[in-house]
Amino acid sequence: MPRAEQPSRRTVLTAAVAAAAAGSASPAAAADPPARPARARSKAPSKAPSGLVDNRAWISYTDWRGGTAKGTRAVAGVRPGLVIAAPTGTRTYTDPHTNRTAIWEYATWTSPLHDLAVPSTEAVASWNADTPAGTWLQVELTGTYSDGTDTPWYVLGRWAAGDQDIRRTSVDGQSDGRSSVWTDTFSIDDAASGLRLVSYRLRLTLYRAPGTKVTPTVWRLGAMGSDIPDRFTVPASTPGLAQELKVPRYSQETHAGQYPQYDSGGEAWCSPTSSQMIVEYWGRKPTAEQLAWVDPDFTDPQVCHAARYTYDYQYGGCGNWPFNAAYASTYKDLQGVVTRLGSLTELETLIAAGIPAITSQSFLKSELTGAGYGTSGHLMTVIGFTADGDVIANDPASADDAAVRRVYQRREFENIWLRTKRYNAAGNVASGTGGVCYLYFPAQPSVRQLAALAAVGVR
Structure with missing residues (x-):
């Protein structure tokens, strides 16, 4: 990131x-x-x-x-x-x-x-x-x-x-x-x-x-x-769920400088780090043999593995959306899909069925209270909602694994994620992703998971 x-x-x-x-x-x-x-x-x-x-x-x-x-x-x-x-x-x-x-x-x-x-x-x-x-x-x-x-x-x-x-x-x-x-x-x-x-x-x-x-x-x-309309702001949704999923927490920042051939190292690995969190939420993980290439002194070697195997050699980064979804599907009986959602209400529907999501957003430091940074593009994992409806996210742009869990204000998060237009630090109009997210889920979803996916338009 x-x-x-x-x-x-x-x-x-x-x-x-x-x-x-x-x-x-x-x-x-x-x-x-x-x-x-x-x-x-x-x-x-x-x-x-x-x-x-x-x-x-x-x-x-x-x-x-x-x-x-x-x-x-x-x-x-x-x-x-x-x-x-x-x-x-x-x-x-x-x-x-x-x-x-x-x-x-x-x-x-x-x-x-x-x-x-x-x-x-x-x-x-x-x-x-x-x-x-x-x-x-x-x-x-x-x-x-x-x-x-x-x-x-x-x-x-x-x-x-x-x-x-x-x-x-x-x-x-x-x-x-x-x-x-x-x-x-x-x-x-x-x-x-x-x-x-x-x-x-x-x-x-x-x-x-x-x-x-x-x-x-x-x-x-x-x-x-x-066909997402141009918009700097989006309508606010009404909170409807208080639930948190137990998703592993990994920081990209602990990998800063590691394997720079993959997009300059871990400081740019928000997408594969988020992907790895959800892969492991579903109980999958690389084998010791698959991780043998990683320096044994590096913590969380599976994050390095995810970066290598999501890397797009033309784009020069690990943030190719379909490549991340395809990476998730290399693990036994997992599916991966890139889609867009229309509101946090749809995310609540997924969380209620036990399906976390990886969201793509960009924002100024002042637009997301508690983030501590601004970015032209970043992926993080939404794992739940507080009783007040605020977003609980595993944000890989954190100093270490222990700091990954964050709570972001609902209104701020919803807007930076769903808008298609924004102002950057120079005051110029820049783009937003319009609600892009990755969804990873079992090859044989439960009845409840199937219903939740259908509710957000995913088969």
Whole structure:
């Protein structure tokens, strides 16, 4: 987390969108992309109560059977998924971060066309997968604008759970002059024009080393579309819950200077530190073997592990939203989703069902009483609410683990999290995330958890 008002990718995104110039979308890994499938339509939209967000996820055996498969097949079972059945060809990929060139077999799956219940200015994908050594995957999006024209195919991530085969990466420089991809976010360049994304399809490309039988397995693929209005303030919600979840507490600051190759070290690790807290809340943790690479003198080595395995080599940081959700899903029977919520009332619904959330916000030091810092972008974990309705958060921007638990005033927290516009330390207008959060929860949620997730628009 930047401890002062420094430019973040979200601030840069806003400025860049305003000045975006026409360009060309980055293609798939190498050869021409697969032919466009028939426009079969999704039949399972999921719309949050706020009316500003649309979530759609493909997670069931029926879902995977419903897409257009070229060399992939659906796998039934307790946790249905998608795997390589028979590769359709090979591609050459030169990793821009290692300059290593390799040939990979590939197969694809393309989702049905999903009509957005909320014509959107932004879209963020999420995926949950297992990528054994010798495999990786790519996620792409194409869509239709409100004027009936189509976007290009945009790459939303090239990802592997490990880093031995490729470096997980976002792809810069993707734009058609009307929309662009900024690290992990598809964005309409000029929302004020009225142009919106009204439908989309996602495409998975699964890769493996030639001649092997190993395959990625994808359990979840989806996207969150949203149209959050420009706003410096948001309506206040009424407190409705007093409850606190017992979530482990980890400080990013105790890792300052450690492993600077991952975004300059722990002082920037708010996102993976928050992710690790919730992973461990659900009873999962890296093994001793997985942590063997970490200096034994470092405390909380699992935080270093989370930073390494969420790191986006193009963005140069650990704060890629989908990469964090995908990291959580590498632990047994966990799911991870990036979404937006509309109020603290929705967060209360989740907390009441035992589901903590990681929220993304930016603020001046004076805007969040008790924080002691200002930031252009920071992640923290909401774990409950006091009897007065104030927010109980595990804030990784704390001196040590013991200081991580904080109580923040409800009205202040709600506003800095949900707004899309703010004034930075220089007095200039800057961006806010508009309620972005990560949700991690079991692959087989309880009835109560399913109801809570459905109530905030997540399947």
